[in-house]
Amino acid sequence: MAQDFTVQLAAGRTSSVIFLDGIKALSHRLSSYGSRAVWVFDDNSARLFTSLPEHTVVLPSGEEHKTWASVEKILTAALDAHLSRDSWFIGFGGGVVCDLTALASSLYMRGSRLILVPTTLLCMVDATLGGKSAIDFKGGKNLVGTFWPARDVLITPACLRTLPDAEYMSGMGEVLKHAFLSADHRLYDLLMEKKDAILARDRDVLLELLDLSLHVKASYLERDPEETKGIRQALNLGHTFAHALESIENFTVKHGMAVAWGLSRAMECGVAAGVTPSWIQEKADGLLRFYGYDIDRRIERGRWLDWQAATAKDKKNFSGTINFVLLEDWGRPVLRPLDSALVRSAVIRKA
């Protein structure tokens, strides 16, 4: 069984990552938080239980519900339950549920206690650890939010058993990113050696995978919890490309698939800019192909203006210069602006 661990975040706050061996252990743990709680599910995660607790909000699934109206539903349920600042907000589901519950928890009486139970791989390795909460606002993804770490993040690989394959592979995109960002090779080696068990969602291998992946993320968070020092930004490796692709494809490409493609583009640009050694690109693309990601996709030439517009709309780029995350060695990210022609040649289909 993977060891539980605690991450130091901003303002003296901590998140504990707790690994649980099955739905029964999860239920038992959840009952320990007592009845002064509001529970948030989505249509999918609500199905994991035969009966739901008192004071429950079930939100409709989908990114289009990541709005203030959903936050209001959670706040209203908390108010109706007469919760106080020391009560619990428990978010149970994928990224949308976790981000919404975290935002509501951070705002209720200026901050109540938060527990997150991610039920998708993407959410387990990406969304729940690090304290980011958000809603989308006027077309800006995650434009409005807070930093509000969960006291406990409960990781239960058993939740992943019924996850559709496409969702699972989307989460794996972020796991591969963490392998690129880790100077120690344990996550890379596990990915190379245990692919079949990973894709079969073998419980023990999954626990090891989650444990290693979350430790990589934690190492960046602890050094820059509020993303002010240029360290945490490394977790955006591949994401400038991924966000632009998602945007021009109207979010029909799954996030982790776009990230996998973006990782490959970041390697290509890094080599072209003289930052990334070419053996790193080969090794990275090799891993991405090994897991079946489509890294050969390119954007049609006529869409370069759309690409630029999508990049300008990305909130991370509002201050003007875009800093791309590149690798100067395996596990050693740097932030660099890139020449527009260089980016163009990495993302646009050749004539």
Place this chain on the structure above:
Amino acid sequence: MAQDFTVQLAAGRTSSVIFLDGIKALSHRLSSYGSRAVWVFDDNSARLFTSLPEHTVVLPSGEEHKTWASVEKILTAALDAHLSRDSWFIGFGGGVVCDLTALASSLYMRGSRLILVPTTLLCMVDATLGGKSAIDFKGGKNLVGTFWPARDVLITPACLRTLPDAEYMSGMGEVLKHAFLSADHRLYDLLMEKKDAILARDRDVLLELLDLSLHVKASYLERDPEETKGIRQALNLGHTFAHALESIENFTVKHGMAVAWGLSRAMECGVAAGVTPSWIQEKADGLLRFYGYDIDRRIERGRWLDWQAATAKDKKNFSGTINFVLLEDWGRPVLRPLDSALVRSAVIRKA
């Protein structure tokens, strides 16, 4: 001129209190923040300037506009101006404008830079220092919000020249509260010795009054910035009574007037509970009467149930037991639950 000073708040954040000698000095200071800013006024504060900056939101005045819809207006203006995390949100007005601007600033890209320019006495001494942002929600006053301190709080007594007398005296209620909470007697002595100049809003005396009052507040904030240690709660002296009175009178009583009345009730209860020496009650009531506050008001007997319902609705009381702030000595607050019969006899008109 009063000395500028800096208050240490949660998460390594600080607020600088900057005293400015007139509208011209204020304008000059404001221009130093540059053009990457969104400005928030209300109908009243907008009139202090002949022309308003680009990217300005003018909100309608009044507590009924302390809602998410107003926060959305500010966020939309920031987005339209393509502001980034290192841009400025500048709130210019009374408590409603300052609380709304602070909330929007704390949420925009998970936190942008905030400047507050309070234009009422209540807002100068109470709302702007301490980092509380809020909106009202489903009848719950300030139920939803964040802790997000302003980088700079600009204090310009010249803004108070045109403030209506009732507004000014409402602010003075909080100033008197700070005198009760200060073990050193300088604020009390100033209030006793310079009443005429204070009521005439003499510039030099006002600066001294604001300086002393803000330092008292700062001393409580620095020891308990997020209100988790039972120290900052002392700033609620009189407020459990004040909130209930405001609520059952449908907010027709001004906040500071209700606070002044609540201070007197807290003294009466403190004496009855054997916590407050009777000479403290006499001194406190003497100061309150000296400034003309109606501390003899009582609630009609038939409204005791309304009073209890209003108290239960106060978000600070959701956890069950209500801890009242009492004085065991001048400037020495303690938190104590009070017997309901004792509270009743202090607030209800005798037969």
